[in-house]
Amino acid sequence: MSQLENRIKVERENLPKHIAFIMDGNGRWAQQRKMPRSFGHNAGLDAMRRVIRFYGEVGIKVLSFYAFSTENWKRSQREVNFLMNLPIDFIEQDLPELMERGARLIYSGDLTKIPKKTLDAMRRGEKATAQNNDLIINIAFNYGGRDEIIRGIRAMALEHKEGFLQALNEEDLGKFLDHPELPDPDLIVRTGGEQRLSNFFLWQAAYSELFFTEEYWPDLNEELLEKILGDYLDRNRRFGGL
Numbered sequence: 277m278s279q280l281e282n283r284i285k286v287e288r289e290n291l292p293k294h295i296a297f298i299m300d301g302n303g304r305w306a307q308q309r310k311m312p313r314s315f316g317h318n319a320g321l322d323a324m325r326r327v328i329r330f331y332g333e334v335g336i337k338v339l340s341f342y343a344f345s346t347e348n349w350k351r352s353q354r355e356v357n358f359l360m361n362l363p364i365d366f367i368e369q370d371l372p373e374l375m376e377r378g379a380r381l382i383y384s385g386d387l388t389k390i391p392k393k394t395l396d397a398m399r400r401g402e403k404a405t406a407q408n409n410d411l412i413i414n415i416a417f418n419y420g421g422r423d424e425i426i427r428g429i430r431a432m433a434l435e436h437k438e439g440f441l442q443a444l445n446e447e448d449l450g451k452f453l454d455h456p457e458l459p460d461p462d463l464i465v466r467t468g469g470e471q472r473l474s475n476f477f478l479w480q481a482a483y484s485e486l487f488f489t490e491e492y493w494p495d496l497n498e499e500l501l502e503k504i505l506g507d508y509l510d511r512n513r514r515f516g517g518l
């Protein structure tokens with residue numbers, strides 16, 4: 277038994293319940309190979325599959341993936357179009373495996389701005405997996421942390437009307453965010469060398485552990501995934517206490 281397998285057994289209750297990934301570095305990975313950025317995004321989708329397999333087997337219950345930010349619309353039309361097609365590929369190719377794994381597909385972000393063809397596929401994936409319970413895969417798509425908080429405040433104000441200020445507190449606003457049923461991420465992993473959140477999970481990251489690696493997202497392999505988990509298990513989370 278590998279050292280990690282042993283630790284997973286012994287420290288099962290300390291394992292992260294929710295790991296979130298900022299999948300960065302696809303473009304640079306492709307550039308390194310003198311290939312178009314789209315080649316990197318396809319390789320990025322493969323890396324996402326590896327994470328789902330590996331951490332799914334480990335028994336992590338929620339995996340979130342930052343796939344398209346509210347700022348990514350600034351990229352070329354060509355790249356945006358390519359990124360808008362990736363969810364379609366994922367659902368067309370991976371639905372059988374998701375079903376086999378008992379994985380449920382959900383989304384964070386403002387989906388009202390997503391092209392119809394993409395949104396139809398995303399909804400199809402969500403519907404088909406709605407009864408699955410072993411693993412939640414949350415894709416953040418047209419997601420921005422600030423946008424999510426503003427949408428939440430608006431929804432809460434609409435519901436509470438004049439009582440809004442009275443009702444406004446952390447717990448209740450949290451219920452108006454995209455997925456109040458999910459635990460906050462215990463761990464946020466960013467590949468690609470940048471050490472920033474880029475508008476990801478601003479509310480939910482309050483006490484997340486952060487892990488940054490220079491590796492480009494498409495280079496993510498099981499060895500690094502093991503290292504990330506081992507590193508997390510070594511940390512001491514105090515949440516402001518002693």
Ligand code: IPE
Pocket residue numbers: 299300301302303304305320343344345348359468
């Ligand atoms: C993927 O990495 C993240 C997405 C926005 C899809 P990038 O496309 O940002 O790759 P780099 O950072 O330019 O290398």
Ligand code: IPE
Pocket residue numbers: 298299300301342343344345348470472474
């Ligand atoms: C963050 O990556 C967004 C996603 C991974 C979807 P970016 O490449 O867009 O972030 P910046 O521009 O380097 O901050």
Ligand code: MG
Pocket residue numbers: 300301302468
């Ligand atoms: Mg980037």
